[in-house]
Amino acid sequence: MNSLIFRTIAPLIVAVMLVFSIYVCLRGHNEPGGGFIGGLIAASAMAILGMSGGAGEARRALRIDPLAIAGFGVFIAGLSGLLSLFTGTPFMTSIWVYLELGQTTVPLSTPMVFDIGVYFVVFGTISAVALALEGEEGP
Numbered sequence: 479m480n481s482l483i484f485r486t487i488a489p490l491i492v493a494v495m496l497v498f499s500i501y502v503c504l505r506g507h508n509e510p511g512g513g514f515i516g517g518l519i520a521a522s523a524m525a526i527l528g529m530s531g532g533a534g535e536a537r538r539a540l541r542i543d544p545l546a547i548a549g550f551g552v553f554i555a556g557l558s559g560l561l562s563l564f565t566g567t568p569f570m571t572s573i574w575v576y577l578e579l580g581q582t583t584v585p586l587s588t589p590m591v592f593d594i595g596v597y598f599v600v601f602g603t604i605s606a607v608a609l610a611l612e613g614e615e616g617p
Contacts, residue, residue, distance in 0.1 A: 488530030495523035503597045504590070513593035517600025524601075525608040533612040536605075544606035551598025558591035 499519035506512030524544075528536035540547075562571040577584045 485530045488526055492523045492527050495519055495526070499523065499597075499601075503593060506593055513596030514600055516593075517597040518604065520597070520601045521604035521608060524605040525612070528609050528612045533609045536609055536612075540605070544602045544609065546602070548599050548602030548606070551595045551600075551602060553595070554598060555592050555595025558588045558595060561588050561591075 499516040501516075502511040502519060503513050503516030506516070524536055524540065527539060559570045561573055562569055565571075565573060567573070571588075573588045575586045577586060
């Protein structure tokens with residue numbers, strides 16, 4: 479797609495989509511959303527970047543191989559289940575920690591860590607597929 483308008487607006491679209499994907503991933507514990515949907519939105523942003531400037535530009539913007547991101551996500555998701563071994567609870571038991579930050583309490587949990595791992599797996603895998611389909615040639 480060799481449109482000047484698309485190439486100009488694509489970075490803004492990508493930035494908005496990435497921020498929204500993080501929002502969807504983090505709110506998914508109490509409302510609809512989660513790591514899978516957030517990862518799909520982020521991978522779609524990379525596909526848009528690849529369509530506007532070519533797969534090579536999208537790979538340079540990522541700076542890390544998408545499959546390495548997916549592997550990191552598998553590690554994080556697996557680690558979330560193994561954390562229960564250190565507390566003496568059964569495998570994959572939810573562990574909650576409440577951080578007091580001034581007047582605000584921030585709940586952290588192993589399901590959230592698992593969702594973040596899923597986010598990276600989906601983002602890395604779908605980005606790798608999308609960038610492979612787009613090829614290496616520029617716009």
